Amino acid sequence: MKPKVYFLPLPDGAAPAAQAAALATLFAASDAAQALARNDFTLIKFSVGEKNNDTHIAPALVKTAVDFVRSAGASPFLGETSTLYKGERMDAVKHLLHAERQGFSIAATGAPFIMLDGLLGNSELDVEIQGELFPSVKIAREAVLADSLITLNHPTGHVATGLGACIKNLGMGLASRMGKMRQHSSMKPAVIAEKCVACKKCLEWCPADCIALTAHNKALIDPARCIGCGECLTVCRFDAIQYNWGADPTYLQKAMAEYAYGSVKAKAGKAYHFNIMVNMTKDCDCISRKQHKLIPDLGILASADPVAIDVATLDLTAKAHSANLTALSYPKHDPYIQLRHAAKVGMGSLEYELIDI
Numbered sequence: 581m582k583p584k585v586y587f588l589p590l591p592d593g594a595a596p597a598a599q600a601a602a603l604a605t606l607f608a609a610s611d612a613a614q615a616l617a618r619n620d621f622t623l624i625k626f627s628v629g630e631k632n633n634d635t636h637i638a639p640a641l642v643k644t645a646v647d648f649v650r651s652a653g654a655s656p657f658l659g660e661t662s663t664l665y666k667g668e669r670m671d672a673v674k675h676l677l678h679a680e681r682q683g684f685s686i687a688a689t690g691a692p693f694i695m696l697d698g699l700l701g702n703s704e705l706d707v708e709i710q711g712e713l714f715p716s717v718k719i720a721r722e723a724v725l726a727d728s729l730i731t732l733n734h735p736t737g738h739v740a741t742g743l744g745a746c747i748k749n750l751g752m753g754l755a756s757r758m759g760k761m762r763q764h765s766s767m768k769p770a771v772i773a774e775k776c777v778a779c780k781k782c783l784e785w786c787p788a789d790c791i792a793l794t795a796h797n798k799a800l801i802d803p804a805r806c807i808g809c810g811e812c813l814t815v816c817r818f819d820a821i822q823y824n825w826g827a828d829p830t831y832l833q834k835a836m837a838e839y840a841y842g843s844v845k846a847k848a849g850k851a852y853h854f855n856i857m858v859n860m861t862k863d864c865d866c867i868s869r870k871q872h873k874l875i876p877d878l879g880i881l882a883s884a885d886p887v888a889i890d891v892a893t894l895d896l897t898a899k900a901h902s903a904n905l906t907a908l909s910y911p912k913h914d915p916y917i918q919l920r921h922a923a924k925v926g927m928g929s930l931e932y933e934l935i936d937i
Protein backbone atom coordinates (compact mmCIF):
# COMPACT_ATOMS: atom_id res chain seq x y z
CA MET A 581 0.00 0.00 0.00
CA LYS A 582 1.31 3.46 -0.90
CA PRO A 583 1.91 5.82 2.05
CA LYS A 584 -0.60 8.61 2.55
CA VAL A 585 0.42 12.23 2.00
CA TYR A 586 -2.22 14.73 3.12
CA PHE A 587 -2.39 18.12 1.39
CA LEU A 588 -4.14 21.22 2.62
CA PRO A 589 -3.84 24.12 0.14
CA LEU A 590 -3.33 27.71 1.28
CA PRO A 591 -3.76 30.93 -0.69
CA ASP A 592 -0.56 32.77 -1.56
CA GLY A 593 0.46 35.12 1.24
CA ALA A 594 -1.64 33.48 3.98
CA ALA A 595 -0.76 35.08 7.34
CA PRO A 596 0.99 32.97 10.03
CA ALA A 597 -2.32 32.67 11.94
CA ALA A 598 -3.99 31.17 8.85
CA GLN A 599 -1.02 28.84 8.32
CA ALA A 600 -1.26 27.74 11.96
CA ALA A 601 -5.00 27.10 11.63
CA ALA A 602 -4.33 24.98 8.52
CA LEU A 603 -1.66 23.03 10.39
CA ALA A 604 -4.09 22.36 13.24
CA THR A 605 -6.62 21.06 10.70
CA LEU A 606 -3.97 18.78 9.19
CA PHE A 607 -2.92 17.44 12.60
CA ALA A 608 -6.56 16.49 13.22
CA ALA A 609 -7.29 15.14 9.72
CA SER A 610 -4.09 13.13 9.26
CA ASP A 611 -2.81 10.09 11.16
CA ALA A 612 -0.24 12.18 13.10
CA ALA A 613 -1.72 11.25 16.49
CA GLN A 614 -0.66 7.63 15.94
CA ALA A 615 2.99 8.67 16.31
CA LEU A 616 2.39 9.97 19.84
CA ALA A 617 1.81 8.19 23.15
CA ARG A 618 1.07 9.42 26.62
CA ASN A 619 4.21 10.56 28.51
CA ASP A 620 6.40 10.54 25.38
CA PHE A 621 9.16 13.10 25.23
CA THR A 622 8.31 14.44 21.75
CA LEU A 623 10.92 16.37 19.82
CA ILE A 624 9.57 19.08 17.49
CA LYS A 625 12.32 19.73 14.95
CA PHE A 626 12.42 22.80 12.69
CA SER A 627 14.86 25.58 11.84
CA VAL A 628 14.65 29.05 13.39
CA GLY A 629 16.56 30.48 10.41
CA GLU A 630 19.87 32.35 10.44
CA LYS A 631 20.16 36.06 11.28
CA ASN A 632 18.31 38.26 8.73
CA ASN A 633 16.25 35.28 7.51
CA ASP A 634 12.57 36.06 7.84
CA THR A 635 11.11 33.39 5.57
CA HIS A 636 11.55 30.57 8.09
CA ILE A 637 8.59 28.76 9.67
CA ALA A 638 6.56 31.12 11.87
CA PRO A 639 6.42 30.58 15.67
CA ALA A 640 2.62 30.27 15.46
CA LEU A 641 3.01 26.95 13.61
CA VAL A 642 5.37 25.62 16.26
CA LYS A 643 2.82 26.58 18.92
CA THR A 644 0.18 24.59 17.02
CA ALA A 645 2.45 21.52 17.00
CA VAL A 646 3.21 21.96 20.71
CA ASP A 647 -0.50 22.19 21.56
CA PHE A 648 -1.30 19.07 19.54
CA VAL A 649 1.49 17.01 21.10
CA ARG A 650 0.44 18.12 24.57
CA SER A 651 -3.22 17.28 23.86
CA ALA A 652 -2.04 13.70 23.15
CA GLY A 653 -0.60 13.52 26.67
CA ALA A 654 3.02 13.78 25.52
CA SER A 655 5.71 16.29 26.62
CA PRO A 656 6.75 18.45 23.66
CA PHE A 657 10.15 20.13 23.40
CA LEU A 658 11.81 22.06 20.57
CA GLY A 659 15.25 20.97 19.47
CA GLU A 660 18.06 22.01 17.16
CA THR A 661 21.74 21.28 16.50
CA SER A 662 24.74 23.55 16.04
CA THR A 663 25.70 24.58 12.53
CA LEU A 664 29.09 23.85 10.97
CA TYR A 665 29.52 27.39 9.77
CA LYS A 666 30.06 30.53 11.80
CA GLY A 667 26.91 32.41 12.59
CA GLU A 668 24.19 32.84 15.16
CA ARG A 669 23.63 29.09 15.49
CA MET A 670 27.19 27.77 15.79
CA ASP A 671 26.95 26.77 19.48
CA ALA A 672 24.21 26.19 22.04
CA VAL A 673 24.43 29.56 23.78
CA LYS A 674 24.30 31.63 20.59
CA HIS A 675 21.68 29.39 19.06
CA LEU A 676 19.28 29.57 22.00
CA LEU A 677 19.57 33.35 22.31
CA HIS A 678 19.05 33.65 18.57
CA ALA A 679 15.99 31.36 18.68
CA GLU A 680 14.48 33.68 21.28
CA ARG A 681 15.19 36.71 19.07
CA GLN A 682 13.57 34.95 16.10
CA GLY A 683 10.39 34.63 18.14
CA PHE A 684 10.65 31.05 19.43
CA SER A 685 10.40 31.82 23.15
CA ILE A 686 8.61 29.56 25.62
CA ALA A 687 5.96 32.27 25.93
CA ALA A 688 5.34 32.19 22.16
CA THR A 689 5.57 28.45 21.50
CA GLY A 690 4.62 26.89 24.84
CA ALA A 691 7.66 24.58 24.99
CA PRO A 692 11.34 24.80 25.94
CA PHE A 693 14.14 24.78 23.38
CA ILE A 694 16.87 22.16 23.91
CA MET A 695 20.16 21.87 22.04
CA LEU A 696 20.14 18.27 20.89
CA ASP A 697 23.90 18.01 20.43
CA GLY A 698 25.03 19.83 23.58
CA LEU A 699 27.01 22.97 24.16
CA LEU A 700 29.44 22.57 21.27
CA GLY A 701 27.72 20.20 18.86
CA ASN A 702 29.61 17.10 19.94
CA SER A 703 27.07 15.31 22.11
CA GLU A 704 26.17 12.40 19.86
CA LEU A 705 25.27 8.73 19.67
CA ASP A 706 26.27 6.23 16.99
CA VAL A 707 23.28 4.73 15.22
CA GLU A 708 23.93 1.59 13.19
CA ILE A 709 22.39 1.72 9.73
CA GLN A 710 24.56 -0.53 7.53
CA GLY A 711 24.19 1.97 4.69
CA GLU A 712 26.02 2.11 1.38
CA LEU A 713 28.37 4.87 2.65
CA PHE A 714 28.27 4.51 6.43
CA PRO A 715 27.91 1.46 8.71
CA SER A 716 26.76 3.88 11.42
CA VAL A 717 25.93 7.57 11.65
CA LYS A 718 26.50 10.19 14.36
CA ILE A 719 23.17 11.62 15.48
CA ALA A 720 22.61 14.33 18.12
CA ARG A 721 22.17 12.51 21.43
CA GLU A 722 18.92 14.05 22.65
CA ALA A 723 17.27 13.42 19.27
CA VAL A 724 18.04 9.71 19.60
CA LEU A 725 16.71 9.67 23.17
CA ALA A 726 13.40 11.39 22.28
CA ASP A 727 10.48 8.93 22.21
CA SER A 728 8.72 10.49 19.26
CA LEU A 729 9.39 13.12 16.62
CA ILE A 730 7.40 15.77 14.76
CA THR A 731 9.25 17.62 11.98
CA LEU A 732 8.14 20.97 10.62
CA ASN A 733 10.10 21.31 7.39
CA HIS A 734 10.42 24.38 5.22
CA PRO A 735 11.06 23.30 1.60
CA THR A 736 13.58 25.46 -0.26
CA GLY A 737 16.18 25.04 -2.96
CA HIS A 738 19.69 24.29 -1.74
CA VAL A 739 23.08 25.22 -3.14
CA ALA A 740 24.63 21.81 -2.48
CA THR A 741 21.76 19.33 -2.32
CA GLY A 742 19.22 20.90 -4.68
CA LEU A 743 16.35 20.41 -2.26
CA GLY A 744 16.18 21.25 1.43
CA ALA A 745 13.03 19.73 2.90
CA CYS A 746 12.20 16.80 5.20
CA ILE A 747 15.21 14.60 4.32
CA LYS A 748 17.52 17.54 4.89
CA ASN A 749 15.91 18.61 8.17
CA LEU A 750 16.41 15.05 9.41
CA GLY A 751 19.79 14.23 7.84
CA MET A 752 21.69 17.44 8.34
CA GLY A 753 19.49 18.93 11.04
CA LEU A 754 19.79 16.01 13.46
CA ALA A 755 23.43 15.11 12.77
CA SER A 756 26.06 16.11 15.32
CA ARG A 757 28.89 18.39 14.18
CA MET A 758 31.03 15.38 13.30
CA GLY A 759 28.10 13.86 11.44
CA LYS A 760 27.66 17.03 9.41
CA MET A 761 31.37 17.08 8.56
CA ARG A 762 31.26 13.48 7.36
CA GLN A 763 28.39 14.28 5.04
CA HIS A 764 30.22 17.25 3.53
CA SER A 765 33.60 15.61 3.21
CA SER A 766 33.69 15.23 -0.59
CA MET A 767 32.59 18.73 -1.58
CA LYS A 768 35.73 20.87 -1.85
CA PRO A 769 35.19 24.26 -3.52
CA ALA A 770 37.80 26.39 -5.29
CA VAL A 771 38.19 30.14 -5.89
CA ILE A 772 37.97 31.57 -9.41
CA ALA A 773 40.78 34.12 -9.02
CA GLU A 774 39.63 36.45 -11.83
CA LYS A 775 36.28 36.99 -10.09
CA CYS A 776 37.58 37.45 -6.54
CA VAL A 777 37.55 41.07 -5.31
CA ALA A 778 39.23 40.24 -1.96
CA CYS A 779 36.22 41.29 0.13
CA LYS A 780 37.24 38.67 2.76
CA LYS A 781 33.65 37.61 3.40
CA CYS A 782 34.51 33.94 2.87
CA LEU A 783 37.49 34.24 5.25
CA GLU A 784 35.18 35.51 7.99
CA TRP A 785 32.65 32.71 7.59
CA CYS A 786 34.84 29.65 6.89
CA PRO A 787 34.44 27.34 9.93
CA ALA A 788 37.75 25.60 9.20
CA ASP A 789 39.72 28.87 8.83
CA CYS A 790 41.20 27.44 5.66
CA ILE A 791 40.87 30.46 3.34
CA ALA A 792 43.58 33.10 3.09
CA LEU A 793 44.36 35.99 0.77
CA THR A 794 47.36 35.47 -1.51
CA ALA A 795 50.05 38.04 -2.23
CA HIS A 796 47.99 38.89 -5.34
CA ASN A 797 44.97 39.71 -3.14
CA LYS A 798 42.92 36.71 -4.13
CA ALA A 799 41.21 34.23 -1.81
CA LEU A 800 42.79 30.77 -1.78
CA ILE A 801 41.33 27.64 -0.17
CA ASP A 802 43.56 25.03 1.49
CA PRO A 803 41.86 21.81 0.30
CA ALA A 804 43.62 19.72 2.95
CA ARG A 805 41.79 21.57 5.73
CA CYS A 806 38.51 22.31 3.93
CA ILE A 807 35.57 20.31 5.31
CA GLY A 808 33.38 20.99 2.28
CA CYS A 809 30.58 22.76 4.15
CA GLY A 810 29.86 25.14 1.24
CA GLU A 811 29.53 28.20 3.43
CA CYS A 812 32.05 30.21 1.35
CA LEU A 813 29.99 29.48 -1.74
CA THR A 814 26.86 30.99 -0.28
CA VAL A 815 28.46 34.09 1.25
CA CYS A 816 30.47 35.13 -1.82
CA ARG A 817 28.48 37.81 -3.63
CA PHE A 818 30.79 37.75 -6.66
CA ASP A 819 30.30 34.15 -7.85
CA ALA A 820 34.00 33.69 -7.24
CA ILE A 821 33.72 30.26 -5.57
CA GLN A 822 32.74 27.04 -7.26
CA TYR A 823 32.24 23.53 -5.98
CA ASN A 824 34.71 20.99 -7.21
CA TRP A 825 32.36 18.98 -9.35
CA GLY A 826 35.28 16.65 -10.04
CA ALA A 827 34.31 15.12 -6.72
CA ASP A 828 31.30 12.81 -6.76
CA PRO A 829 28.38 15.27 -6.80
CA THR A 830 26.00 12.60 -5.54
CA TYR A 831 27.94 11.87 -2.35
CA LEU A 832 26.46 14.66 -0.21
CA GLN A 833 22.88 13.82 -1.11
CA LYS A 834 23.40 10.11 -0.47
CA ALA A 835 25.21 10.81 2.79
CA MET A 836 22.41 13.11 3.91
CA ALA A 837 19.82 10.45 3.11
CA GLU A 838 21.73 7.90 5.21
CA TYR A 839 21.94 10.33 8.11
CA ALA A 840 18.21 11.03 7.77
CA TYR A 841 17.60 7.29 7.94
CA GLY A 842 19.73 7.06 11.09
CA SER A 843 17.75 9.85 12.72
CA VAL A 844 14.41 8.03 12.38
CA LYS A 845 15.52 4.36 12.34
CA ALA A 846 14.60 3.77 15.97
CA LYS A 847 11.36 5.72 15.62
CA ALA A 848 9.34 3.42 13.37
CA GLY A 849 5.73 4.57 13.70
CA LYS A 850 6.88 7.32 16.10
CA ALA A 851 7.74 10.10 13.64
CA TYR A 852 5.48 12.39 11.63
CA HIS A 853 6.37 15.09 9.14
CA PHE A 854 4.92 18.35 7.82
CA ASN A 855 6.27 20.29 4.81
CA ILE A 856 5.21 23.93 5.08
CA MET A 857 5.16 25.06 1.44
CA VAL A 858 5.05 28.80 2.01
CA ASN A 859 7.80 31.36 1.46
CA MET A 860 9.78 28.86 -0.63
CA THR A 861 13.09 30.47 -1.52
CA LYS A 862 16.07 29.64 -3.73
CA ASP A 863 18.36 29.11 -0.75
CA CYS A 864 17.67 27.55 2.62
CA ASP A 865 16.96 29.38 5.89
CA CYS A 866 20.61 29.00 6.94
CA ILE A 867 21.64 31.87 4.67
CA SER A 868 22.14 35.08 6.61
CA ARG A 869 20.23 37.41 4.34
CA LYS A 870 16.69 38.36 3.50
CA GLN A 871 15.31 36.27 0.65
CA HIS A 872 12.29 36.61 -1.58
CA LYS A 873 10.03 33.72 -2.37
CA LEU A 874 10.66 31.99 -5.64
CA ILE A 875 7.11 30.81 -6.25
CA PRO A 876 3.66 31.52 -4.77
CA ASP A 877 2.73 29.60 -1.62
CA LEU A 878 0.99 26.24 -2.03
CA GLY A 879 -0.07 24.89 1.37
CA ILE A 880 0.98 22.21 3.85
CA LEU A 881 1.74 18.51 3.39
CA ALA A 882 1.61 15.89 6.15
CA SER A 883 2.86 12.30 6.14
CA ALA A 884 4.46 9.59 8.23
CA ASP A 885 6.75 8.93 5.24
CA PRO A 886 9.70 11.36 5.00
CA VAL A 887 10.54 10.31 1.44
CA ALA A 888 7.02 10.47 0.06
CA ILE A 889 6.41 13.94 1.52
CA ASP A 890 9.50 15.34 -0.25
CA VAL A 891 8.55 13.65 -3.54
CA ALA A 892 5.08 15.17 -3.19
CA THR A 893 6.66 18.59 -2.57
CA LEU A 894 8.55 18.37 -5.86
CA ASP A 895 5.47 17.07 -7.68
CA LEU A 896 3.16 19.79 -6.38
CA THR A 897 5.62 22.61 -7.06
CA ALA A 898 6.10 21.25 -10.60
CA LYS A 899 2.33 21.00 -11.10
CA ALA A 900 1.70 24.55 -9.91
CA HIS A 901 4.64 26.17 -11.66
CA SER A 902 6.81 25.71 -14.72
CA ALA A 903 9.18 23.29 -12.96
CA ASN A 904 9.79 21.80 -9.51
CA LEU A 905 11.42 23.71 -6.64
CA THR A 906 14.92 22.40 -7.37
CA ALA A 907 14.70 22.99 -11.12
CA LEU A 908 13.64 26.59 -10.39
CA SER A 909 16.43 27.20 -7.87
CA TYR A 910 19.43 24.98 -8.66
CA PRO A 911 18.73 23.19 -11.97
CA LYS A 912 22.21 21.61 -11.97
CA HIS A 913 21.14 19.36 -9.10
CA ASP A 914 19.01 16.23 -9.24
CA PRO A 915 17.09 16.09 -5.93
CA TYR A 916 15.95 12.55 -6.70
CA ILE A 917 19.47 11.36 -5.79
CA GLN A 918 18.65 11.90 -2.09
CA LEU A 919 15.10 10.62 -2.49
CA ARG A 920 16.00 7.44 -4.40
CA HIS A 921 18.80 6.71 -1.95
CA ALA A 922 16.54 7.25 1.06
CA ALA A 923 14.04 4.83 -0.47
CA LYS A 924 16.84 2.35 -1.22
CA VAL A 925 18.09 2.25 2.39
CA GLY A 926 14.52 1.56 3.54
CA MET A 927 13.45 4.93 4.84
CA GLY A 928 10.31 5.43 2.78
CA SER A 929 8.57 5.31 -0.56
CA LEU A 930 8.91 7.23 -3.81
CA GLU A 931 5.24 6.57 -4.47
CA TYR A 932 2.36 7.92 -2.43
CA GLU A 933 -1.37 8.47 -2.28
CA LEU A 934 -2.24 12.17 -2.18
CA ILE A 935 -5.23 12.97 0.01
CA ASP A 936 -6.69 16.45 -0.39
CA ILE A 937 -8.07 17.98 2.82
Ligand code: SF4
Nearest residue numbers: 776777779780782816
Ligand atom coordinates in the same frame (compact mmCIF):
# COMPACT_ATOMS: atom_id res chain seq x y z
S1 SF4 B 1 33.85 36.16 -0.72
FE1 SF4 B 1 34.30 35.90 -2.91
S2 SF4 B 1 35.06 37.86 -3.59
FE2 SF4 B 1 35.14 37.88 -1.35
S3 SF4 B 1 37.24 37.21 -0.86
FE3 SF4 B 1 35.95 35.39 -0.87
S4 SF4 B 1 36.10 34.57 -2.97
FE4 SF4 B 1 36.86 36.67 -3.00
Ligand code: SF4
Nearest residue numbers: 786806807809810812
Ligand atom coordinates in the same frame (compact mmCIF):
# COMPACT_ATOMS: atom_id res chain seq x y z
S1 SF4 C 1 36.66 26.64 2.31
FE1 SF4 C 1 35.77 24.67 2.82
S2 SF4 C 1 35.48 24.70 5.04
FE2 SF4 C 1 35.80 26.83 4.37
S3 SF4 C 1 33.73 27.64 4.05
FE3 SF4 C 1 34.43 26.85 2.07
S4 SF4 C 1 33.68 24.74 2.00
FE4 SF4 C 1 33.55 25.39 4.15
